[in-house]
Amino acid sequence: MQDEVRDLPARGDQWSRFLGGSPLGVLLRLVLMSVLVGVVLAALGLDPWNIIASIQRLADWIWSLGFDAITGLWRYFLLGAVIVIPIWLLSRLFSAGGTRR
Secondary structure (H helix, E strand, O other), rough: OOOOOOOOOHHHHHHHHHHOOOOOHHHHHHHHHHHHHHHHHOOOOHHHHHHHHHHHHHHHHHHHHHHHHHHHHHHHHHHHOOOOHHHHHHHHHHHHHOOOO
């Protein structure tokens, strides 16, 4: 019977496994993702120095926008339904006719 030899991982391998990749690669990805998320949050009007007030402003903006969005969504639904529902109905009618024996 052979004794199993376990190799201990090198110290750098432990860091890479913990971080999910090479430390420099992970750092670069984190910096890029932070910049992208920062751009999105800035577009939403969030300010990192006054985050609570920014979140309240965003919530108020979404609340006031919500009712206008429902009206706009209804108009888009009706506009799309004029095309989608007749095409769906015709496809169901033609597929049902082809499956009968």
